[in-house]
Amino acid sequence: MANDFDFTLIAKVLPILLQYLPVTLEILVFATFFGMLLGIVIAIPKLLHIPVLKHIITIYISFIRGTPVLVQLFLVFYGIPALLKLVHIDVTRMDAMYFVIITYTLSNSASFAEIFRAAILTVDRGQMEAAYSVGLSGIQAFLRIVLPQAIRVAFPNMANTMISSLKDTSLAFSIGVMDMVGRGETLIASTTRALEIYLALSIVYYVIVMLLEKGLKLNERYLNRYMPKEATSS
Amino acid sequence: MTIDIAFIFEALIEISKVLPLTLFMAVTPVLLGIFIGIIVAFVRIQQTKILAPLLNFYVSFFRGTPIIMHIMLVYFGIPIVVDVISITFKLEFQSSSIPILLFVILALTLSAGAYTSEIIRSGILSVPKGQLEAAYAVGLTFSQAMRRYILPQAFSKSIPNFTNVLIGFLHATSLAFFLSVKELTGVANIVASINLKFLEAFIAVGLIYWGVSAIIEWLAHRIEKRVTAYSKGGI
Numbered sequence: 001m002a003n004d005f006d007f008t009l010i011a012k013v014l015p016i017l018l019q020y021l022p023v024t025l026e027i028l029v030f031a032t033f034f035g036m037l038l039g040i041v042i043a044i045p046k047l048l049h050i051p052v053l054k055h056i057i058t059i060y061i062s063f064i065r066g067t068p069v070l071v072q073l074f075l076v077f078y079g080i081p082a083l084l085k086l087v088h089i090d091v092t093r094m095d096a097m098y099f100v101i102i103t104y105t106l107s108n109s110a111s112f113a114e115i116f117r118a119a120i121l122t123v124d125r126g127q128m129e130a131a132y133s134v135g136l137s138g139i140q141a142f143l144r145i146v147l148p149q150a151i152r153v154a155f156p157n158m159a160n161t162m163i164s165s166l167k168d169t170s171l172a173f174s175i176g177v178m179d180m181v182g183r184g185e186t187l188i189a190s191t192t193r194a195l196e197i198y199l200a201l202s203i204v205y206y207v208i209v210m211l212l213e214k215g216l217k218l219n220e221r222y223l224n225r226y227m228p229k230e231a232t233s234s
Numbered sequence: 235m236t237i238d239i240a241f242i243f244e245a246l247i248e249i250s251k252v253l254p255l256t257l258f259m260a261v262t263p264v265l266l267g268i269f270i271g272i273i274v275a276f277v278r279i280q281q282t283k284i285l286a287p288l289l290n291f292y293v294s295f296f297r298g299t300p301i302i303m304h305i306m307l308v309y310f311g312i313p314i315v316v317d318v319i320s321i322t323f324k325l326e327f328q329s330s331s332i333p334i335l336l337f338v339i340l341a342l343t344l345s346a347g348a349y350t351s352e353i354i355r356s357g358i359l360s361v362p363k364g365q366l367e368a369a370y371a372v373g374l375t376f377s378q379a380m381r382r383y384i385l386p387q388a389f390s391k392s393i394p395n396f397t398n399v400l401i402g403f404l405h406a407t408s409l410a411f412f413l414s415v416k417e418l419t420g421v422a423n424i425v426a427s428i429n430l431k432f433l434e435a436f437i438a439v440g441l442i443y444w445g446v447s448a449i450i451e452w453l454a455h456r457i458e459k460r461v462t463a464y465s466k467g468g469i
Contacts, residue, residue, distance in 0.1 A: 066446075067443045171302065195310040206295055
């Protein structure tokens with residue numbers, strides 16, 4: 001095996017890999033959006049202490065956080081068709097992309113639910129009482145007083161979840177999605193130069209993670225614009 | 235296809251035989267990573283010239299790329315380096331004789347070093363500066379102060395973060411499956427392929443990961459309670 005490392009190959013494959021960046025970002029955007037929605041829905045029973053539902057959700061969250069994303073991918077990939085077969089719907093030929101988005105949605109929802117719950121609990125109860133005393137209804141008080149403060153607290157953690165979710169998308173290729181890594185695998189098969197292509201992939205991931213981090217930091221500063229200087233410096 | 239409950243138990247027993255290997259693959263990188271992390275954290279806090287920017291890049295690169303990339307880069311990159319060294323020094327050593335497991339552990343160690351260094355750094359920075367000054371005032375040297383006052387406090391504050399890292403790396407060992415290492419996920423895939431019962435095998439392996447994660451979390455919680463007992467307040 002010739003071991004001469006080929007730098008030009010990295011430059012050559014970068015544009016090819018970047019063509020598949022939208023697929024990766026598509027997974028990220030959908031999984032984050034649906035993950036937040038589901039996260040809000042499953043945070044509510046825990047916040048309102050709804051008896052049985054609360055325990056089911058605790059188990060759900062603990063399972064999602066206790067298993068690797070790779071295993072979750074396989075569980076969704078083999079599990080959902082088996083479940084739907086019970087009601088006579090055949091989804092075995094469905095695009096693997098849907099399974100990936102479902103998996104990352106489930107996986108994000110558990111993190112988001114915990115983040116939202118913790119953030120809402122950090123808002124002082126007095127805020128809600130003050131809102132009631134000036135005549136706001138429960139929903140108004142929550143949406144106008146509690147939620148904006150909770151989002152400020154939750155945002156750094158949400159940003160972390162998004163970034164780790166972006167890194168997790170690198171596993172989507174394992175169930176046959178043609179994303180950046182999937183394209184990289186086919187390039188390895190055709191060029192037999194694994195190291196260069198994985199380096200190119202790492203560079204792409206590093207750059208988009210850094211960009212995402214910068215963007216989220218700016219947004220965080222925007223959310224903190226009403227806070228006194230000492231509190232925002234951390 | 236109906237779910238074969240009995241097979242889940244069968245798979246559970248079969249797969250859990252490699253649990254020790256998986257635990258070894260998760261714990262070794264984290265322990266080694268803590269050593270790397272301490273060194274990296276100190277260099278970055280002291281802002282040593284040349285070394286600090288290099289280590290900044292090391293930390294940000296390993297935190298900014300997926301762990302599977304680290305495993306692949308080490309797996310494909312190290313053999314080239316080893317072969318070049320062994321050819322230039324005319325050694326009889328060949329990279330193909332290195333077990334795959336070693337590559338995985340090396341990759342996870344490098345990755346763990348980056349993650350733990352951030353935890354240790356934030357832990358050290360969370361200890362009030364007055365503690366160090368107080369230690370100096372009673373005549374301790376820097377390293378004494380660090381070993382006896384600052385690091386113990388930093389570590390006890392960082393236990394929840396270390397737990398997350400340990401669980402994260404337990405989950406990251408599942409990536410070794412791509413290099414066909416026979417750890418939990420790899421064996422689950424083998425069991426699944428032999429019996430053509432994929433869902434059951436992956437339910438079984440999911441339960442194992444879940445159980446181990448829950449045990450780690452419970453243990454960490456107990457350790458944390460004991461270690462932070464000094465700061466409970468009261469008399």
